[in-house]
Every structure is written in C-alpha cells, then in structure tokens.
Amino acid sequence: MMEKPYHHGDLRAALLAAAEAELTEKGVEGFSLRSVAKRAGVSHAAPAHHFGDTGGLLTALAAEGFILFQNTLDAREAGAADARDKAVRAGLGYLEFALARPALFRLIFSSARPDFASPDLIAAANRAYQHLVGLVTTLGGGETDVIALWATSHGIADLSAGQKMRTLQGKPPEAREAMIRAVLLRCLPGAEAEFSKVPDRSL
Known part of the structure; x- marks a missing residue:
C-alpha cells in the first residue's frame, strides 16, 4: 500500500x-x-x-489519552458557580470521558501495556492528578479528600462504562446526573458538616 x-x-x-x-x-x-x-x-x-514498537505506540496513545481526559474535565468545569461546583463538574467530566472513550479510559487507568516511566506519559498523568489536587486544596482539603474524590469519580466512571451501575442506568439523564452530583458532594471537604444539617430524602 x-x-x-x-x-x-x-x-x-x-x-x-x-x-x-x-x-x-x-x-x-x-x-x-x-x-x-x-x-x-x-x-x-x-x-x-x-x-x-507496539508498546511505544500504546504509550504515546496513553499520553494523548490523559491530555484528552483533562480537556474533557476542563470543558465540564467551564462556567462553574464556585469551587465546590467545579469539583463536582470534574467528577462528571470523568464519567463523560469514560463513556465517550471507554477503550482509552481503560488504557490509561487499567492497562499495563503503556510504559508509565515515559516522560511524556508521566507529565500528562501528573497534570491530571495535580489538577485534582488543586480542586481539593482550594476547598481546604488534604490527601484523604483527594483520594475520596478520585476513588469515587473513578468508581462511578468505571462501573458506568462497564454497564455495571444498574441503579443509574435505569434513571432519566437529569435524575442520573443529580444523583451523581449528590454522591460527589459527599466526598468533598466539609461535606460531613453540610449534610448533617439536611435530612437524607434520596431513598
């Protein structure tokens, strides 16, 4: 050819x-x-x-994947009302990326094939992680809060991409996003004090 x-x-x-x-x-x-x-x-x-070789191509694709992942979060966060809303929108962007590009999502977060010692891949991955840290730090949170927001956002995205989140699948888009927002808000710094004031009527 x-x-x-x-x-x-x-x-x-x-x-x-x-x-x-x-x-x-x-x-x-x-x-x-x-x-x-x-x-x-x-x-x-x-x-x-x-x-x-194949590993080199997958490594370059993973680096590009992290860039596209962060771009998705940035687009979601645009127009956020405040820092809390921005962090929630980042979680929704996480889900958006996983549903739109599931193969790329699995490559950057689950596959052992890319070379994660590659400088380009390290830089792209670190940019995404530091963005998450910045969102939490702005809210006065620390390392535990970063883990909570990351794990929750990733868990929702991964389960949804694998069509395992059946509770969410059965809901209209507006209700699904509202539930995800409520879950993500519970992961943010200060959530315990905020939610202790409001009775839980979600069930």
Whole structure:
C-alpha cells in the first residue's frame, strides 16, 4: 500500500487516531502496528518509524489519552458557580470521558501495556492528578479528600462504562446526573458538616 502524503505533523496525529479506533474495536490483545497502519492508510513501516514498537505506540496513545481526559474535565468545569461546583463538574467530566472513550479510559487507568516511566506519559498523568489536587486544596482539603474524590469519580466512571451501575442506568439523564452530583458532594471537604444539617430524602 502506498503511503498517503501528509503535511508535517499530520501523520503522527493520524496514527494516534487510528490507534484509538483499533484499540476500541479489537482491544489491547488484538492491537498491532500493522493493523493501525492499514487503518490509517499508510505503509506498515510508518507506525514503527514514529513510535518504535507496539508498546511505544500504546504509550504515546496513553499520553494523548490523559491530555484528552483533562480537556474533557476542563470543558465540564467551564462556567462553574464556585469551587465546590467545579469539583463536582470534574467528577462528571470523568464519567463523560469514560463513556465517550471507554477503550482509552481503560488504557490509561487499567492497562499495563503503556510504559508509565515515559516522560511524556508521566507529565500528562501528573497534570491530571495535580489538577485534582488543586480542586481539593482550594476547598481546604488534604490527601484523604483527594483520594475520596478520585476513588469515587473513578468508581462511578468505571462501573458506568462497564454497564455495571444498574441503579443509574435505569434513571432519566437529569435524575442520573443529580444523583451523581449528590454522591460527589459527599466526598468533598466539609461535606460531613453540610449534610448533617439536611435530612437524607434520596431513598
């Protein structure tokens, strides 16, 4: 197959897009450089030239995945009423990303195939984590609160992406988001004092 002409910089982006599509369709087990090249419409040598091997491509895709993940959170957080609302919106963005790009979500959070010692991957992952820390710190929280918000957001996203959160699946979108918001609010610093004032009528 003849390699299509690309302007400088376009080929890498095209290969990453093809890699995500290949990962979505075949999973990590069926993922190969040759299949990615075929999907992108380029020579089979092109992915190896840019990424070295399958692990290199998956590592680059994981780094890109963290960037896209953070972009999703940033978009969700835009227009937040206050710091508390911003943290809740981040959790909703977590879910949005997992549902929209489940294969990429699993690659960056569950797979052992990417090289997590890669500087680019470390930088992208750290940016996402430090963003979470910043959200919690602004609310006066500490490490325990970071873990609580992260674990809750990730758990909801992971279970929902795997269609295991049946309680949420059976609800209309507005009711589903309202319930998720209520759960996330309970994870934020100061939630104990706030919710102790209000009787729980959610059941």
